[in-house]
Amino acid sequence: MSHQPYETYLFSGEHLDQDQQNSLEAHLMTCEGCADIAHAMNQLDQAFFSSTAPSPMPGFTDRFQARLAAHRLERQSRNLWLMTIGLFALASLIICTIMLLHLNQINWAYELTQFIARTSLVAGQIRQFLSILKPLRAGLPLFIPLMWMLTTISLAFIGVIFATWLQSIIRLYSSVQERGSKS
Amino acid sequence: MSDNEALWINQAIHGDDHAFGFLVERYQKPVFSLCYRMLGNSRDAEDAAQESFIRAYIHLKKYDPHRSFATWLLSIASHYCIDKIRKRQLPIVSMEALPDEIIADRNVPNPEAKFSEATREAMIQDLIMKLKPLDRAAVILRYWHEYSEVEIAEALNLSVSAVKSRLYRARQALAESYLALERLSIAEERRLYESPTL
Incomplete structure (x- = not known):
């Protein structure tokens, strides 16, 4: 037995005109399978329309405002990190470009030794300065x-x-x- | 859209959190309800609803005032839930609403009616959860939000014919699942009341 167009009538959910309605009802009297489907669709429609929508717990808006504030902080922190990384990358790029432009003129071993020596000197001076400041800081109000x-x-x-x-x-x-x- | 709503949207676009709070207050229930039907439990629904509002707030400048704000908001919530379900890639079962866990509470007035309602809700949720995410979203918008096929198409970024075919397929699947459940329940009842074999 052909179940078309009756299955389409049942599943499409569209409004049926009188002729379609009569023809469907006649088919349902003789076809057990389609009658079961019609019964299921009726039950489902009733259940769906009578079902109550769940509500959120009270204080949803307050929780949203708190979440929005946290989200903003997180985004600011991420942006700060991105900016720092970006600046660092830009500085590295500039230094690399300058070095590449003067590649032939640079004595790498000498420059590296000089850099280490100067850094150590500055670090030593800062340390000495801090050691002088320490008793002063203790003596100050x-x-x-x-x-x-x-x-x-x-x-x-x-x-x-x-x-x-x-x-x-x-x-x-x-x-x-x-x-x-x-x- | 009411005048108030247009005003709140405009103020929120200019960074007024308080104005957006009014919009959250107004639409929290439909957004939460959609998320609950999509995800099947309150905890995930709360998280999804909150995240949907955050996304709406961030992308508020992209909102077209000629469209319905509710449709735009539910579209964001639907897509968020669909993404979340796809990322899980696990069969989703409603842990809060399993029929076995429902026990009639004798302290409430008319406990039998409450029990019957809870059982029906659990059955509906169980059936809905068997659908594919996009079909589920279409059914939820159709039945619980009473959206037309055109509105569903707009909310889910689908063509109207695609919505029709998804709704058709979803109804077919729902009817089959319902009949299977009914047959199972009849068989269970018969097994309980039949005479024991000697």
């Missing part, structure tokens, strides 16, 4: 925060550098003037 101390020291250091630079400019200028007056 406790209410002076460390950041203030560091800021003051940095400003003093910048001031010394600036004064030295200014002095060298003045000397250079005066020597140029002297040469001019002699000639």
Whole structure:
């Protein structure tokens, strides 16, 4: 027995006109298989439409706001990392390009030794400086925060550098003037 | 779309979290319900619904105001749930709603009716979970959100004919599963009441 178009009528879920409805009903009287399907579809439709939609637990919006804040923090942190990596990559690229451009002029062994020696020297000086600061820090009143101390020291250091630079400019200028007056 | 809604969307686009909070308040139930029907348990549904709102917030600038906001939001939730199901690649069974776990609570008024309702809910969820993710989404939008085939097509990025064919196939599968379940239950009942063999 052919079950078409009756199966299509049952499964399509579309509205049937009167002729289609009559022909389907006549078929269902004689076909047990299609009658079972019609019964199943009726039961399912009833069950679906009478089924209640589940609701979230109270406080969903508050949980969302908290999650959004956490998501933002995570994204900011990720962006910061990406920016750092990007800057590092850019700096490396620039250094590599400069090195490649002066490849023939560079004595690699000498430069490397010089770099290690200079780094060790600077590290040693910083260590000495910190060892001088240690008793000073202990003698200073406790209410002076460390950041203030560091800021003051940095400003003093910048001031010394600036004064030295200014002095060298003045000397250079005066020597140029002297040469001019002699000639 | 109501005027309030358009205003909240506009404010949220400009970074007003509070305005987006109103949208979350309004649409939390349909989004959660969709996620629950798709994933089968409250914990995953909560997580999926929250994530869907986060995605909506991030991509709010891409929202076309000529479209329905609800459809756009449910589209995000549907795709998120479909991706989640595909990533699991495991058969999904509703752990909260297994028929064996349902016990009538004698403390509530009319416990038999509650029990019967819970059994029916579990049966529906069980049947839904047997469908493929995209077919499941189409059925959920059709039955519980009363979407037309055109709206389902819009939400799931499918053609209308594809939606029709998916709904047809899903109904066929649901009817077969229902009949199989009914036959099993009749057989079980007969086995319980038949006279023992000597």
